[in-house]
Amino acid sequence: MAKAQSFATxxxxGPTCFFLGILFCIFPYDYxxxxxxxxSSSPYxxxxxxxxxxxxxxFLASSPPLISRILHIVIGxxxxxxxxxxxxxxxANLLFDGASLVLYMCGVVVYIANIVKGLRVVMEGTYGAPPEGRQEGADAPVGTFSTLSGEEGDYIGREDSLKVLAASNTILALVLVGVLVLQAGQWYAQRKEEAEIAEMDRVREEKHRSEREKGDVSEKGRKKKQ
Known part of the structure; x- marks a missing residue:
């Protein structure tokens, strides 16, 4: 059972560190x-x-389908x-692994809702444009559009879209670090529990040994009296 738990851990x-490595490679762009x-003196x-x-x-979004399949296999x-x-x-499993699973699923939701959707927007270049069938109002502030009926709505521009993607990567990294912290906490708690059990067994064994020695001494004393 312990071997199965270690393999499951x-x-x-493994996948958590894999995803953190990917996010670390993207961090110089997000920073x-x-x-x-x-x-002000920068030429850029x-x-x-x-x-x-x-x-x-x-470049990431135009990767071959094999890359996304490997990514989804690692998630699975x-x-x-x-x-x-x-x-x-x-x-202990219910506490640590349950909380880890909640964080892991939060990461999956961020990936599907923000990152995948954001990559599609970047590939299509549709950010900063009113939705199809709607026109941008002449008197409306930047970032709003007006429908044919005169109603106004909001859309996200290029800079905000890229910042949302960068923030999503940061949130995802924090969530994955939380998973690692919980797994490390579970390992520490199990080691501590095993050490306490071993100490209790040692004390119990010493107590039984001392009782047996006392019994042997009293038995020898009775034999000498006889």
Missing amino acids: FLII HVLWSAPP PDDHYLTLLENHLK TGLLGFITKLYKPSE
């Missing part, structure tokens, strides 16, 4: 878009970093690890 930690602005304007991120995302591998560990769970 490997199935969880200048989301976390810092170029200094803000739009330069947006273009770098946009080109990188287009992590879910398989959670299912294996939560089959007939103990109290």
